[in-house]
Amino acid sequence: MPLSALLFDCDGVLVDSEIVGLADAAMFLQSRGFSWSAQEVITRFTGMRSDLFVANLRESYAAILGRSPDEAELADLVSGLLETRRAQLHTMTLVAGATMAVRTAGEVFAGRIAVASSSGKAQLADKMSRFGLAGHFGPHIYSADDVERGKPYPDIFLHAAAALGVAPATTLIIEDSVNGVLAARRAGAEVWGFVGGGHCAADHAQQLTESGASRIVADHDDLATQLRELS
Secondary structure, three states: OOOOEEEEOOEOOOEEOOOOOHHHHHHHHHHOOOOOOHHHHHHHHOOOOHHHHHHHHHHHHHHHHOOOOOHHHHHHHHHHHHHHHHOOHHHOEEOOOHHHHHHHHHHHOOOOEEEEEOOOHHHHHHHHHHOOOHHHHOOOEEEHHHOOOOOOOOHHHHHHHHHHOOOHHHEEEEEOOHHHHHHHHHOOOEEEEEOOOOOOOOOHHHHHHHHOOOEEEOOHHHHHHHHHOOO
16 A cells, blocks of 8 residues: 655654663662663653653552552652753754655655654644754644553554544654554554664664564665655
């Protein structure tokens, strides 16, 4: 079935935000008894909406404490972790070549492109505006706040495809996270794994492939080349 539209994830695909404060976040968690490395944090939580992130963090913290954390303990853990990463937000950049790849996607798909992100509305709008991406997508910038369930559930991709007026099965999704790839596959879409973000380690491509990505894209130059080959 021919592909008719393209959906970009934001964090780690368009904006190099997943790497921001990552090492500090891992150190913070280690100070609270977690044994996770920075890459384990990425594998567990990248692409996950905040409510699912908190639920998973609660479960892992309970295993460390030997009991379920109370609300104050959990709130302290979550706020400390988020503040650790927010302290490095000034280091966030655009992923190299992202603007060019977005332009290419717009040409190949005749403007039927969108952003489908796990970020909240305010944070997503800030990133799109800060890095000059908003104008390329018009109204088609969708946040996890727009749907009932976040990735790895498919809701955000189904929502974006419906807004573009295309069938999910004819949609190509560019994702950098296991959770995002799983969500795309559950939506019935084709998904390519992107490994051009600063957080992607040597085994990242393998993780995305094992999760269901049909191709691996090394960076935005590679993405633009592969997109032109579709036209």
